Amino acid sequence: AVVSTQSTGIEFLEDPYQSVVDEIARGLGLTCVGWIFTDLQALSRADGTVRSLRNKDTYFLSAQECIHAAHFQNRYPSPSDVSRDGRFGSKFTTVCVSGNTANTIEMFAYQVSNQCMALVRDNILQPAREHPGMAYVKQSSAEQYVPDVFFREKDEYGNVVTKEARPLPVDYLLLQLPAGTPKDGHKEPLMPGGVGAGDN
Numbered sequence: 001a002v003v004s005t006q007s008t009g010i011e012f013l014e015d016p017y018q019s020v021v022d023e024i025a026r027g028l029g030l031t032c033v034g035w036i037f038t039d040l041q042a043l044s045r046a047d048g049t050v051r052s053l054r055n056k057d058t059y060f061l062s063a064q065e066c067i068h069a070a071h072f073q074n075r076y077p078s079p080s081d082v083s084r085d086g087r088f089g090s091k092f093t094t095v096c097v098s099g100n101t102a103n104t105i106e107m108f109a110y111q112v113s114n115q116c117m118a119l120v121r122d123n124i125l126q127p128a129r130e131h132p133g134m135a136y137v138k139q140s141s142a143e144q145y146v147p148d149v150f151f152r153e154k155d156e157y158g159n160v161v162t163k164e165a166r167p168l169p170v171d172y173l174l175l176q177l178p179a180g181t182p183k184d185g186h187k188e189p190l191m192p193g194g195v196g197a198g199d200n
Helices: 018-027 063-075 114-121
Strands: 004-007 011-012 036-039 042-044 092-100 107-110 125-127 134-137 150-154 160-164 173-176
Touching: 036 063, 042 173, 063 092, 063 114, 063 125, 063 134, 107 114, 125 150
Parallel strands: 036 092
Antiparallel strands: 004 011, 092 107, 107 173, 125 134, 150 160
16 A cells, blocks of 8 residues: 555545556455554564554544555445345454553454445445544535434443444444464465565
8 A cells, every 4th residue: 555654644545556456466366365464562672572452441543543454445445246246344454463461472363244344335424523432423414414423322320221323432333353463474375376475
């Protein structure tokens, strides 16, 4: 992906060669299956520990990262024989390499829900200013009608209450997936025809 670094994060730019890359990949029997990023910050260089930035007290994915994930999932939908347009959902995966609560490096894999994909497709979901882990459903305007979106949570008394998604915790939009790496490394060919990553 083509990325422009900003003071508040990153901005994905349109890649003028994306269609060429996709066409070459299809010719090789390959397809995009996900994207990976990291936010690793060293805690101690002496023992190799890293900071735990993403946990239950902060956030797992930020709203902006969820929107990026939904954008990619919409770009790479899954084929479906029972859907009217021949597509439904997506298998595209988001992987974040970050520090866990033990201050070691771990891979965390996610997808966003079909509802999140639809909100991003229709351009009605945006990051909230209050907190990185909060999103915000836009208000209706003269140019765009936005339906009301609600979610349910328990209040401080244990009662289930319905709230308007302004703001919306992105935890409601996330699906966590298992993730890991093989202990002995990758031994199978990476390319059709037996061509491995190290072969020229």
